[in-house]
Amino acid sequence: MIIDEDASMRETALSLLKAANIEAVAAADGEEALALSMRQWFPVLLTNRHIPVIDGIELVQRVRAIAIAPVYVIMLSADGTTTHEHEAGYCAGVDHYLPRHSLDAELIARVNTGFAAIRRRQSTATARGNGLMIIDLNSGAHTARHLIGRLHAEIALAARRRTPLTVISACIESDASPGGTLSGQTAASAALLTAVRGSIRAGLHWVARLPAVLNLYRLAIVLPESDAAEVMAVTQGIRNAFAPSQGAGASGAMQLSIGSVVLAHDGNAPTALELLGESERRRRGVGERTADEIQHVQSEAVRDTTEAQAGETAIRLE
Template identity: 30%
Template sequence: MTENKSYKILVADDDPISRRLFQNLLAKAGFMVTAAADGHEALELFRRHFFPIVLTDWQMPRIEGPELCRAIRRESPGRYVYMIMMTSKGGKEDIISGLNAGADDYLTKPAHHAELMARIKTGIRVLQLEKSLRDAVDEIQVMSVTDPLTGIYNRGYINQRLPEEIRRSVRYRHDFTLLMCDIDHFKTVNDTYGHLSGDAVLQAFARCLSAAVRQQVDWVGRYGGEEFLVVLPETDFDGAMTLAERLRQSVESLVVQTGGHTIRITASFGVTGLSSATPPQAASAESLLQTVDQLLYQAKNQGRNRIQGHLFAG
């Protein structure tokens, strides 16, 4: 019974005696039950509160059961609702019509208590299976855009998302900046301490970058090897340069303990960005990436552990 409390059931029936009977039976079984006197009221309730299980009569005023089923399917495209149609109609054509309207099952009135519970339990099994499948799909989607070592976004996600961010910034004439950073002398870390220690350094570096940006706004991706990209929508060039210096200092003070070794690193940064004055036709992911990569290369050539930046000119 405790398990049933997580399932909210919406009962739609214009007959007050039947409605009360279903409500009492389901509540006694431990379900959270809300009742509606017709299809229109049921649809309004569903729009305000999601119900994973709907038990609806066929013939009701204003909105009948089949129409209610179709409306609920339209209202909840991303979440599955298990719907049982209650009807005194027993013909095959009527049953097929109800199922075609979106119902998952049907129940002939007057309903037997044991049959009702059996059909509700079937619905719960379907909902649990659907949730497991949805969770598996979500996990696959997350894995497909995540770098397995560092847990941040991967190159595929960068290639997909960066052009979208740039187009949005250009369209609304908003500031947009991009940081590309690279761990200095990372090959020496691998050669001196081994690749497992190198992996630990990459993970610590990624955490350092992620901790410094705004959640749900900015994002960090692994561009390749020891190169990382920090994407800063709604951030002007001066703000990006300030963040880059804060990151540079944080990396410089970072201490990585791994494999019995204490490893310290530094990083170099390239910074570029768009402003409201940037020619829209010149802004593209390819051109910004090329610019920020050249700036990072300059920072490396000028001695590393430094920042090189300028606004994108097109």
């Protein structure tokens, strides 16, 4: 379903989809779109942020509340859309942002990606291996909204309770060429996940498998309620797992890089996107904090974690 008050935009999108043999309907405002959603299930929703009667963000929330099956939401973004606006959309249930000026070039590919994601969601629940929560953006089973929404909630919880929250960015670069065997690339990705699984606390800590780029395999590791000593132990555990496979001349060598960022309770909580971006910058060696600085920030953030944990459970991804 396409929702936009601009009639020419609706007609353009409908024509593109029809040419690709994809059936679609259109609505001019949020109220009409919601009424259509009550009558039937639309697996993919393409909506503008600013639409009459019911705003695009509210529409996404209400459609998800009544949908009888998973829905993949694409939101059109205009030039100048801010990071905060994107994050609000992800938290509301947006799966992907599509620049309005890229509609002609990217619409069909993005809609087909949405259909594929829906099929995966219908056949698999949130991945859990040995109790470990994994948000998998690489396979398409989950999207940015799952990662951003959950991390946003973790930030809010940590800020309210003034407990530590650390995000680690871990990346393994395999010697296998980008066009190398699938088994070699899969082995590199699995090796990184196995190393992480052996180092963190299942049931509290969780992992996001980020989209692979060429021969780089990346994870975002989220460690709520973990002090500096535990964060360092996790980091060292991952490094130790890869020590034998690194170094010049090693067969099938895998190069590991790690960076981390700690949420500071200074009254200016970062967005989820900012926290992820900072951990990635530090993985690349830009502005990395020393162990003493991490210890200092976390010691200020902790306020009787044991009492704060009582009666509360870890946030679960819905």
